[in-house]
Each structure stands twice: as C-alpha cells, then as structure tokens.
Amino acid sequence: MIDDLDRIMAIMETAFDPQWGEAWTRAQVAGSLSLPTTYYYFVRANEEEEPVGFALVRAAPGEEELLLIAVQPEFRGAGLAKRLLEQFTEAARERGAERIFLEMRENNPAEKLYRTFGFETIGRRPKYYSKPDGSRIDAITFGLCI
Template identity: 60%
Template structure:
C-alpha cells in the first residue's frame, strides 16, 4: 500500500494548488486508506488503469457507507487535464459504487472549483451549501457546495 500512497501523493502534490489549501496530507490519506470502507483508483493519461508501479495521471478516493458513496478526492495532474481523465475516473468511481450497493454518490467542493463543469456533465446536482466553510490561506472564506447523484 505504500507504493499506492506514494502514487496518490505524487498526483495530489501536482494537482492541488496550494493557494486553496485543499490538498490532504500524507497522514490524512494514509489514515483514510487504512479504513475498510475507503476505496481508490488510478488512471493513466488515457483514463485506463495504469500498470502496477506506473505513474498515475489521476486518482479518486471514495468512502462507502450503506446505500451511499462519497467522493472524497479526485485529482488529475495539470498536464493531463482536458483529455477525459477526470471523466474516466469519475465514471469508474460511479460504477464501483454501484457494484458496492450504493444508490447515491455525494461530493463536496468549494464554490469556485473548476471541476463544477465535470460534475454537472456527470449528473451531479447541488443539494446543499455551507456558508464560509473553506478558509483560504489569505484569510478569506469560500462556501462549500454539496452535490448528489442517483446511481
């Protein structure tokens, strides 16, 4: 699992802009992976599962609960964005959640996240808002939007 944790962190370090403070620490990811209800998947530059040990272009991290799944993280390296990698990852996460018996998938994001276009195209709809939930490194706040989608 350490190799997979390294692969996740390599993508996260490249994909998340430090200005937003959204990247998880290695410990947070490792602690999450230690839970049996947490699942992850990688994609190469074509959106397919990369070979073992091969660098990943992106990943998803989800958590399953009876009847539902939560998308905790999705990340794609900047050089692979706009090529369908995020869509492929999200499609695979939705199918895996269905296979595990989930009827809905949820996610949360800050209100100005450019991933909104992807989530909307994939059928996610806003179901809630948390005012001033994200505190940015410059002291400003952004709302969090919760999305849901039937599977």
C-alpha cells in the first residue's frame, strides 16, 4: 500500500512546473513531516479515488504557515484547493492559530485563490525567485487573520 509521503510526492511531481524549482525533494518533505508541528491534508476529487491534492503546513504558537499546496493539473478549477484551504484554516483555528502566512512567487496563478480566500499582501522579498531566463522576481508574503 502506498504511504502518505508517496502520495504527496506523486501529486507534487505533476502539480509543480519544474521551470520554477518550487517542488520539494522527498528528503525535504520527509524531514518536514518528522517534526511534530508539521501537518498535511489531502483532498480527493471523489471519496473512492486517491488524493489529487495536498497542503503541507507548519504550526507555531498563535500562527501557522502554508508551506505547500498543490492540486494535480487535471483537477484544477474544481474548488479543490479552496477545500484544502478551508480544511487547513479550520484545523489551524482549533490549534489556536490567529494568523496564517504563506509566501509565493510574484507571478503565481494561485494568487487569485489566496486573495479570494481573504489573504492580504504583508511583505515582499525582492528578487527572491529565479525565472527560467535567469532574471529574478519577487516573493510575496501573505497573511490572513482567522
């Protein structure tokens, strides 16, 4: 039987565009999951299927950070990422979090989802990410009070 780390890696393999280098390695994910303050959530297109998306998060006193969120490309646009955010936000509230943070590259299409969900820009890291042509773009930090 496939384990959850294998499920996360299988989704990540198809969900992240390799040109941006945003996908984590198996060792990075496994290391993160070994920490008691790291949680993950799956979403399925239907209950009989394998997961098609996941969220990986890290908790700290009073706040949580969305480290990764991914949905396989063929299932995008069906509200699954929103379901992951809702599941994560509710669990974060139950753990006592008051704020959620995330960071993404400036031209990430997920920005629309985050803004619709209520996230607001709270900072920037200039020229943090490399574009495929070698130029650099900013990272945007978002926050959400929950």
